[in-house]
Amino acid sequence: MASGSKTASGDKKKAKKSSRSSAEASSRNKDRKSKDKKSSSKKEKPTVTTELAPPSPVPTPPLVHDPDAIQLFRRYDRNRSGVLTRLDFLQLLKDYADPASGWRYQRADRNSEFEAGQLFERYDKDHTGALNLDRFHVFFADFKPQLRAFVEESNYRSLAPPAETVTPAPLLPVQEEEPVAPTTTVQDAASGADDAVPSPKTMRAQYRAALWKLRRIYKDELIDQRDSIAQQMKTIRENIASRQRESNRSSSVVRWGDSRRSKQSLYPEFDNDDFHDESGGGGITETKQYEAMEDDLDRLDELMRYVRRYLSKACYGYANVYEGKGE
Secondary structure (H helix, E strand, O other): OHHHHHHHHHHHHHHHHHHHHHHHHHHHHHHHHHHHHHHHHHHHOOOOOOOOOOOOOOOOOOOOOOHHHHHHHHHHOOOOOOOEEHHHHHHHHHHHOOHHHOOOOOOOHHHHHHHHHHHHHHHOOOOOOEEOHHHHHHHHHHOHHHHHHHHHHHHHHHHOOOOOOOOOOOOOOOOOOOOOOOOOOHHHHHHOOOOOOOOHHHHHHHHHHHHHHHHHHHHHHHHHHHHHHHHHHHHHHHHHHHHHHHHHHHHHHHHHOOOOOOHHHHOHHHHOHHHHOOOOOHHHHHHHHHHHHHHHHHHHHHHHHHHHHHHHHHHOHHHHHHHOOOO
């Protein structure tokens, strides 16, 4: 009986050990499977690649067509092909560098052509040997102050009357001529039959000469006077503004002291504003002077607009021929 109980207890121990070993083996298998699943999930996860979007193109500002640039382009487009060749561009810079133009842009002959060629290549991006109107607009925008003044001055110079050359009269011996009877009668003289009617070409030349004279007077004399008037008007505006500030400040002080009786109320003549004006009525005088100066500026500006408008009509006349608008 004792041996039977020992064998039974031994079998129980063996069964417990085998159950423990099987449980440990199953737990190890589970751990391995979980590790395999984790490793496979790591391998199967796709790598997220951040694709960089292409940079958005920088919006280019719209090209503004300048009338002066178009006029200068058409003037040097001698072949009427719609482009400026290298020779046309060099001719433009040569005219700009002409000492007679008064721009004081003087270069050595050997360097001027080389620099002009480099300047042309800078704007000839496609290396076609010609500049279209858009490329020329870029060039004109880079040198706008100089080229705008060059266009205006060349327009006026082309319309200027020719310089009068005074030739000395030859010395001839004095000869007494016999008196000649008049060929016109009193009626012809009264009716004005002797007056020769000038031709349209002569009238246009006289008209241009008068406009040119007005423009020269404005440029040489009236511009400086206009600047002086504008400066005086600025000073008057500042004086009037300071006087208004002082009057507003003094009126606020008077309103604050209205509750107290003023000694000036006993004497009405002291309440007159003109009596207290230390400038002796300078405010009214300055206002009238400012208005007169404003009228002078309006007249000067109107005169310059008149001269520029009617001189530019002759300047832009060839542009209509170029576009086929006129003969």
